[in-house]
Amino acid sequence: MKVEFSAEQNALRKELRAYFEALMTPELKAECDESMGEGGGPLWREALKQMGRDGWIGVGWPKELGGRGMSPIEQFIFVEEVMRAGYPFPFLTTESVGPQLAEHGNEWQKREIVPKILAGECLIAIGYSEPGAGTDLASLKTSAVRDGDGWLINGQKMWTSLAHFCDYVWLACRTDPDAAKPHKGISMFLVPTNDPGWSCSPVVTLGGVRTNATYYDNIRVNDDALVGEENAGWKLITSQLNRERLSLVNFGPTAEMFNNVVRWAQQTDLPEGGKIIDQAWVQINLAKVRAGVEALKLVCYKQAWAMTEGQLDMADASAAKVYGSEFFIEVYRLLGEVIGQASLINRRTPGADPIASRIERLYRTASIITFGGGTNEIQRDIISAAGLWMPRASR
Amino acid sequence: MDFGLSEQQRDVQNLAREILGEQVTAEKLAKYDSYAAERFDRELWQQVAQAGLLGVAIEEQYGGMGFGFFEAALIAEEVGRNIAPLPFISHCISAAMPVQQFGSAEQKQSLLPGVVSGEQLLTAALMEANNEDPTQPRLCSAQAGGEAVLVSGEKLCVPFAEQADYLLLAATDGDGAVVVMLPRKAEGVVLEAMEVTTYEPQYRLTLSNVRVGAENILARGEQAQQLLASVAEHTAAALCAHQLGASDKAMRMTASYTAERQQFGVPIATFQAVGHRAANCFIDVECLRLNCYQAISRLDDGVDASVEVAIAKVWAGDVGHRVSYAAQHLHGGTGIDRDYPLWRYCTWLRHNEMMLGSSARNLAALGSKIAAGEAFCA
Known part of the structure; x- marks a missing residue:
C-alpha cells in the first residue's frame, strides 16, 4: 500500500503542469469560457492537435496503437492535469470511446479512427438516450436495418452533448427488434455527422451548457461503421460507461479550486479587520471540502491503479461516480458560501472575480453528472448488488 | 502507487x-x-x-x-x-x-x-477531564525529586489500567512535559473503575506524589513532545483502523440480514430504499478505508502524516456514526435486540468516534491547518 506517485510520475506531473501553463494562453482561456467550459472553438481545436503532436493524448496507450506505452496511471495524471488547467478535454472521445475502438473496433476503425483520436483530430459524441429511453436505455428505438451490404439508420437521440462539433456519433441502434431481451438486439455504429441525413438542434441547459437533440434520417453506412459484432452492442455500452464514469469524477479541477479559494480567503480583508479565513465557520467549510477532496483523490487514484492492474471493480467504479458527482455539488455550495454573494456574479459582469464566477457557473452545471453517465440510482443498485451481494428487484 | x-x-x-x-x-x-x-x-x-x-x-x-x-x-x-x-x-x-x-x-x-x-x-493514560489532547497534559504535574520525579494529578478513561503492569503517562514539567512508564503498583496510585458505553475496562487514575524513578522516565522536553505527538497520531490512526473493521462488519451484517429478511413476499434488500442506504454505507466505508490506509502507510513510512491523520479521523467519526445508524435502522427491531450481535457494534462505533476527538473538533483542527497554509492539495 503506497499512495504516492513514483519520482518519475511526479516529474511527469510537474512537466505537464508547466506544459499546460504555457498552452493555456489568455486567448484560449477566454475562448473556453465563452464555450461554457465545453470547448469546440478554433483555438481549442488547435490546442488539442498540439497535445496530439506532443504525444500526450495517448501517453498511457500501448506503443503499437500510437501511444507512448506508459500505464493507465500516467494516462490518469495527464487527464488530471489537463482538466486542472481548465481545458475542456474531450475525455468521452479519448478516454472512453477511443479505448473501446482500440479493443473491439474493426480494421478500418483501428487504422483510420484510433490514430486520429490520439492526434486530437477526431471527436466523437455519445448517442444513447432518446426521448423515450433514458435510464431504461435498452428500450431505445433508433434503428439500423440491413440494406444490401450496408445499414440504413433512422431515429432520434437526446442529450447528444458536443455533437455540434464532433465528427462522429457513437450510436446505439436497434438491429434486432425481435430479440428475446431488448438489450440483446442492440448494435453500436460510428455515424459521421457530415452525412446529409444527420442534423442537430441545440438544447440549452441550466448551467448555460449546450447539448443537442440529434436526428438520423435515412443515413446509409457500410459495415466499417459497425463496432464489434451485430447485436452485441450492450457490452460495449456498459464498458464505455464504466470508463466514462472514471473520467467524470476527476480530482484535479476540484483540488485546484480548493487551493484557489483558500488563497483568496487568506488574502482577502474583512471590512472589520482580519482576513476572511480567520472566521471559524470559513475554516469549517474549507475543512469539510478538504476532507472530501482527499477521499476523491484516493478513490480516483485507486481506480487508475486498478486499471493498471487490470482489476477494475464494478462496485468501486460506481461508488466513485456517486461519491464524486454528489461531492462536487457539496463543494460548490461550501466554497460558494465562503466566497459569499460574489459567487452569484456572472463572469460577464465587468471586474467579476474569476474564481467566484467559476463557482457561479459550476454550481449550475453540477447536477448534470448525478444523472448523466448512468443515473446515481442505478449506480447505487450496482453497488448494493455487486459490492454487498444484495439481491435486486427484477425489472 | x-x-x-x-x-x-x-x-x-x-x-x-x-x-x-x-x-x-x-x-x-x-x-x-x-x-x-x-x-x-x-x-x-x-x-x-x-x-x-x-x-x-x-x-x-x-x-x-x-x-x-x-x-x-x-x-x-x-x-x-x-x-x-x-x-x-x-x-x-x-x-x-x-x-x-x-x-x-x-x-x-x-x-x-x-x-x-x-x-x-502496557497501557497509556491519554485523556484528562475536558482535555482530549494527549500532547498537552494539563491536569497531571511532575516535580523533580532528585533523579526521580513526583507525579500528581488525574487521568480519565484509562483503558485496562487495573490489568496493566505499566502505564504510559505524561505530566507537565515546568515548561514542558515528561513522559513516564508508571508501574501500576507504585505507591500513591489509586484506580477507580469507570463504566463506559462499550463495557471496556476503563479507570479514573489519581496520583498523589507518586515517585517514578529515573529508570521509568521515557522522555523529557523536546523528546517528550515528539513522543506525545507520535502517540496521538498512531493511536488515532489505529482507532480509525478499528473503526474501519467495525463499520465494514456492521455494513456486511446489514447486507446479509436484508437479503434474508422477507416482507411483502420478497427480501427487503430488493427495495431500492433499502439497497441505496446500504450502498451509501459502502461508499462511506470505502472512503474511510482509503483515508485510513493512506494515513497508516504514511506513518509507517515515517513521513509527515498530520493532515492525512486529521482527515482520516474526520471520516472515521462521520462514517462510524452513519453506518451505525443505517445498520440499526435497516435491521429494524432486530438491530437493538441484545440477543442479536449488531448492537455491540453500535456502541464501539460510538466509542471510536469520540476517542481522542470528535469529527467537529477534528474538522476545526484541520481548518486551522488550512488557514495556516499547511493543508493545500498537492
Missing part, C-alpha cells in the same frame, strides 16, 4: 482474521455485557501472543516480527471487525511502540520481550 497489500501484510491480516474470527463469538462477548465479567479474554490474548501478533511491530531482537505500524494497524482493523475483547491498541500502539522508539536500551530490554510474549501488559 499501489493500493494492494504486500504478501507479508496479507499474511498478518489473514492470521489475525483467522484467530479472531474463530475465537470471538457473540456467545463469548455476551459474558462481558454490563460488566458481568472483565472484558478481557486472557486466553485469546495468549493465543494472539503465541501467533506473534503482539510483536508484529516490535524488533526481532526483542522477540517481535520486526514489521511495522501498517501491519499493526491491520490487526487493529481485525480487532474492530470482531470487536475482540483485547487491549490491542492501548498495549501495542499507544504504549509499546513509543517505548521502542523513545526508550533507552535498558527500558526496551526490560519491557519489550514481555510485551511480545504477553507476560507484561
Whole structure:
C-alpha cells in the first residue's frame, strides 16, 4: 500500500503542469469560457492537435496503437492535469470511446479512427438516450436495418452533448427488434455527422451548457461503421460507461479550486479587520471540502491503479461516480458560501472575480453528472448488488 | 502507487482474521455485557501472543516480527471487525511502540520481550477531564525529586489500567512535559473503575506524589513532545483502523440480514430504499478505508502524516456514526435486540468516534491547518 506517485510520475506531473501553463494562453482561456467550459472553438481545436503532436493524448496507450506505452496511471495524471488547467478535454472521445475502438473496433476503425483520436483530430459524441429511453436505455428505438451490404439508420437521440462539433456519433441502434431481451438486439455504429441525413438542434441547459437533440434520417453506412459484432452492442455500452464514469469524477479541477479559494480567503480583508479565513465557520467549510477532496483523490487514484492492474471493480467504479458527482455539488455550495454573494456574479459582469464566477457557473452545471453517465440510482443498485451481494428487484 | 497489500501484510491480516474470527463469538462477548465479567479474554490474548501478533511491530531482537505500524494497524482493523475483547491498541500502539522508539536500551530490554510474549501488559493514560489532547497534559504535574520525579494529578478513561503492569503517562514539567512508564503498583496510585458505553475496562487514575524513578522516565522536553505527538497520531490512526473493521462488519451484517429478511413476499434488500442506504454505507466505508490506509502507510513510512491523520479521523467519526445508524435502522427491531450481535457494534462505533476527538473538533483542527497554509492539495 503506497499512495504516492513514483519520482518519475511526479516529474511527469510537474512537466505537464508547466506544459499546460504555457498552452493555456489568455486567448484560449477566454475562448473556453465563452464555450461554457465545453470547448469546440478554433483555438481549442488547435490546442488539442498540439497535445496530439506532443504525444500526450495517448501517453498511457500501448506503443503499437500510437501511444507512448506508459500505464493507465500516467494516462490518469495527464487527464488530471489537463482538466486542472481548465481545458475542456474531450475525455468521452479519448478516454472512453477511443479505448473501446482500440479493443473491439474493426480494421478500418483501428487504422483510420484510433490514430486520429490520439492526434486530437477526431471527436466523437455519445448517442444513447432518446426521448423515450433514458435510464431504461435498452428500450431505445433508433434503428439500423440491413440494406444490401450496408445499414440504413433512422431515429432520434437526446442529450447528444458536443455533437455540434464532433465528427462522429457513437450510436446505439436497434438491429434486432425481435430479440428475446431488448438489450440483446442492440448494435453500436460510428455515424459521421457530415452525412446529409444527420442534423442537430441545440438544447440549452441550466448551467448555460449546450447539448443537442440529434436526428438520423435515412443515413446509409457500410459495415466499417459497425463496432464489434451485430447485436452485441450492450457490452460495449456498459464498458464505455464504466470508463466514462472514471473520467467524470476527476480530482484535479476540484483540488485546484480548493487551493484557489483558500488563497483568496487568506488574502482577502474583512471590512472589520482580519482576513476572511480567520472566521471559524470559513475554516469549517474549507475543512469539510478538504476532507472530501482527499477521499476523491484516493478513490480516483485507486481506480487508475486498478486499471493498471487490470482489476477494475464494478462496485468501486460506481461508488466513485456517486461519491464524486454528489461531492462536487457539496463543494460548490461550501466554497460558494465562503466566497459569499460574489459567487452569484456572472463572469460577464465587468471586474467579476474569476474564481467566484467559476463557482457561479459550476454550481449550475453540477447536477448534470448525478444523472448523466448512468443515473446515481442505478449506480447505487450496482453497488448494493455487486459490492454487498444484495439481491435486486427484477425489472 | 499501489493500493494492494504486500504478501507479508496479507499474511498478518489473514492470521489475525483467522484467530479472531474463530475465537470471538457473540456467545463469548455476551459474558462481558454490563460488566458481568472483565472484558478481557486472557486466553485469546495468549493465543494472539503465541501467533506473534503482539510483536508484529516490535524488533526481532526483542522477540517481535520486526514489521511495522501498517501491519499493526491491520490487526487493529481485525480487532474492530470482531470487536475482540483485547487491549490491542492501548498495549501495542499507544504504549509499546513509543517505548521502542523513545526508550533507552535498558527500558526496551526490560519491557519489550514481555510485551511480545504477553507476560507484561502496557497501557497509556491519554485523556484528562475536558482535555482530549494527549500532547498537552494539563491536569497531571511532575516535580523533580532528585533523579526521580513526583507525579500528581488525574487521568480519565484509562483503558485496562487495573490489568496493566505499566502505564504510559505524561505530566507537565515546568515548561514542558515528561513522559513516564508508571508501574501500576507504585505507591500513591489509586484506580477507580469507570463504566463506559462499550463495557471496556476503563479507570479514573489519581496520583498523589507518586515517585517514578529515573529508570521509568521515557522522555523529557523536546523528546517528550515528539513522543506525545507520535502517540496521538498512531493511536488515532489505529482507532480509525478499528473503526474501519467495525463499520465494514456492521455494513456486511446489514447486507446479509436484508437479503434474508422477507416482507411483502420478497427480501427487503430488493427495495431500492433499502439497497441505496446500504450502498451509501459502502461508499462511506470505502472512503474511510482509503483515508485510513493512506494515513497508516504514511506513518509507517515515517513521513509527515498530520493532515492525512486529521482527515482520516474526520471520516472515521462521520462514517462510524452513519453506518451505525443505517445498520440499526435497516435491521429494524432486530438491530437493538441484545440477543442479536449488531448492537455491540453500535456502541464501539460510538466509542471510536469520540476517542481522542470528535469529527467537529477534528474538522476545526484541520481548518486551522488550512488557514495556516499547511493543508493545500498537492
